Amino acid sequence: MEIKKPIKQSLPKQISIQIEKAIKDGIFKVGEKIPSEPELVKSFEVSRNTIREAIQSLIQAGVLESRQGNGTYVLTNDRFEANILTRLSSSKISEVHEVRISLEKEIVKLAALRRTQEDLINIKKALDKKNSIKDNIQENSKADFEFHLCIAKACHNSIFYDLYKSISQYICTSIQERLELTFMEEENISALHTDLYEAIFSQDTKKAQEIINKILEI
Structure with missing residues (x-):
């Protein structure tokens, strides 16, 4: 050697x-x-x-x-984050969206399987904060990201967490644009996020993935 x-x-x-x-x-x-x-x-x-x-x-x-x-x-x-952002900046929005879908589906599945009591407390706090913000789209999108980031942390895979965090700028922009277009549907979106929390709480991986699909479709 x-x-x-x-x-x-x-x-x-x-x-x-x-x-x-x-x-x-x-x-x-x-x-x-x-x-x-x-x-x-x-x-x-x-x-x-x-x-x-x-x-x-x-x-x-x-x-x-x-x-x-x-x-x-x-x-x-x-x-690492700088390299990911450089790569994403030269990618099509549709490509970024496809990566996000795959990433989020696996994250919610693992979070439902691996979440701890502390994870559930942090996710619920983030959910309550998101639901308390009704009239500020920018603040709502920021709180939305924090909610999903707590879920990413609950999957207990540091690579998934870093990847998710690294594309935060793109995700936050996507969330904000979506909320501007569908702001009247906020009540429905909030209900889906509550359902997602409950699926993770119940460790129902199938339901968690079904709900994240509905959220991303909106």
């Missing part, structure tokens, strides 16, 4: 990994501005050039975005 010697990582690489971890851990949140260059220099105790190189690598990877005169912002949670 050929043994490869470990590769010593450069300082900028080490810094970029730590920044990515801070994003993953929620210290730097998606959509928010990261600390300024002087602040990062002080925090990491490295040179300005090292920080610049680390930040630039994350910008090129699609994790961060530099906005002229306004600092650097977090675009995605990690390189």
Whole structure:
């Protein structure tokens, strides 16, 4: 067996990994501005050039975005999400929709089989929050996504969860557009989401998949 010697990582690489971890851990949140260059220099105790190189690598990877005169912002949670979003941006909406359908059907099936009591509590909280928002389409679509994200977490498959979370921008846009077109059907949509929760609660995989199909058809 050929043994490869470990590769010593450069300082900028080490810094970029730590920044990515801070994003993953929620210290730097998606959509928010990261600390300024002087602040990062002080925090990491490295040179300005090292920080610049680390930040630039994350910008090129699609994790961060530099906005002229306004600092650097977090675009995605990690390189994995950045790569997925780059791939999706060059795909047809119909292709994204097909992936979403397949993903959601498998997620609700696994969630019904594997959900814990804690999962049920989190899903119910998200459902109640969604149902409490009636007149704000944007907030409703955001709450809708959080509900489905709780279900994705309940499937206890980290790859499914990361994939679902990675296409959140596309899913949220889809949900918002759908609600704008079918806002008068909100009562029916809310009932279906309640039915989905109850199917997962009862561990009825077949019913859960039937209901998610109805939701996605709308």
